[in-house]
Amino acid sequence: MGKLYDELAKDYRLKEGLKTCINCGTCTAICPAAEFYKYDPRKIVDTVQRKDDAEIEALLKSDTIWYCGECMSCMTRCPRKNGAGLVIMALRNLSARLGYFTYSEKGRQLYPLTKIMTGNILKYGYCVYPETFKMEDHPEAGPVWEWHTQHLRDNMERLGANYQGKGPGILRKIPQESLDELKAIFDVTGGTERIETVEKYSRAKADEMGMSMDEYTTYTFKHCSEGHFNNED
């Protein structure tokens, strides 16, 4: 048993998600990601189950572990009550902690994701927030949404929201003391440390790629190389 497997084994998601895999492939058959990406959860679970550190390190540095959509359809169907999706979450967690995520294109997307998600939580108290859901990043949102964002306050008022208002209600302003508590939770639970770790390794990778952090953010958010999908060589 290797050091990386030992680290994975401490993760409760691995404890819950990997009992004894019989390699039947039911998880792969039901998996929405496997249909489009070069992704096979059966192989990933089997690799982890073998406890070989070199193989696990290769996984942690690969695109493969970032293809899963965490829909957890695999959990329903596994005849041995494993959860390939939970194993993936444990692998991603370790990849983030060790900085291995910067070795792969899909892994490097953790930087813009962390900025968006944790930024929204700590500043506004929401995972998704109108001020940061920009039309230019979401052309698929369509002309109705473009109109909605141009008349956000009018539409929110029309539909009974309490947008940025005091008291309860839809998209209310989260009180500052609640935001302070969220920050304190991040500080004591490793959330803040995780943000700093992802930032540190991403800065080093951006340097290596000769990019400013703004360029790196845009590139990792938008760029998709060929070769990820089943219908590509």
Next chain:
Amino acid sequence: MIYQGKQKIWSEYQKEIPDDHWYYVRSCIRQNFFPASERMFTEITRNVLGKDIYETPSHTTCGGIAYHCDTIPQETVMTIVARQFALMTEAGYENYVASCITSFGNYAEILETWHEFPELETKIRELLWKACKKEFKKPKYLAHSSDLIYKFRGEIAAKGRFRLVDKETGEPLRIVEHIGCHYAKMFPHKGVGGAEYPCVLSGMIEAWGGQVIDYPERRHCCGYGFRQYHVQANRGYSLSNTHKKFESMEPYHPDAIITNCPGCPYFLDRWQYVIAEQTGKTYGRDGFGIPVFTYEELAGLVLGYDPWDLGLQLHQVAVEPFLDKIGIEYDPSAKYKGLDKKDILRPGLPQNLKCF
């Protein structure tokens, strides 16, 4: 009561849903994209059904989306959730109802994990005390807000002005249901009907006069995939999964789709627009799409609320053909008005997807 045979088997898929006194927590995505649905939930439960639904302004995101985007550690999301439970405890409630499926799945996962690993619950209690000086009791009952609408579907039908029936032919409308993956795929016993026979939405369709339409990819994910949507480079995954569902349901000619997940109605609506604009293909009749509704929107229509009070103008796929089929009245000129009929212009029209 002694259950026997099929009745006994079916009873094992049922979920106990208390009648009243709920502590309500909102959904990040629904507040952004379907604000009127959350308003309709409190309107129906409080004002139509007379239930006690309590909300505090101090509750926040549960952190579920950030967690499933792998941007925060498990201890962080668990402690955020522990704080939500502490707010419920302070307010004197023990029935916890979440508006979001990701949240519902998050709460279910955390409660199950704490049940299996009590030492982790102890650790989270210590972390919450360290960060916020708060303590909590776990909810006695955990529900998703669609569970409550399901429970009261008969009362809603009895008070309703409309049924999901074609006014011309008298035939039930053909409705497809789409249940969010995190409702019961992870922990089947937490959902009505489990993962095998989930009836939280089909029960509403039948109670309100419609016909549930089955199709091969009924249980396939909408394609949200968290990082597969939030990162622009990955959205092909999200679009491809929605496309797969629509290709599968197309031969069955559904009149509408009902959903209970925050993201699903957004993706099933918006990707129809993208497919139409990229390929010219539309899935409804005469160049329209198939309208996608939240369960509160459909309940609101049944109860006779104005479609524009339900926020149906924020859908990209036009809902008017569906309203016309039932015979629901609406003022087309009021669709895109602000409060008190304030003129706030109107959206542009897509090239291919027919809209009003």
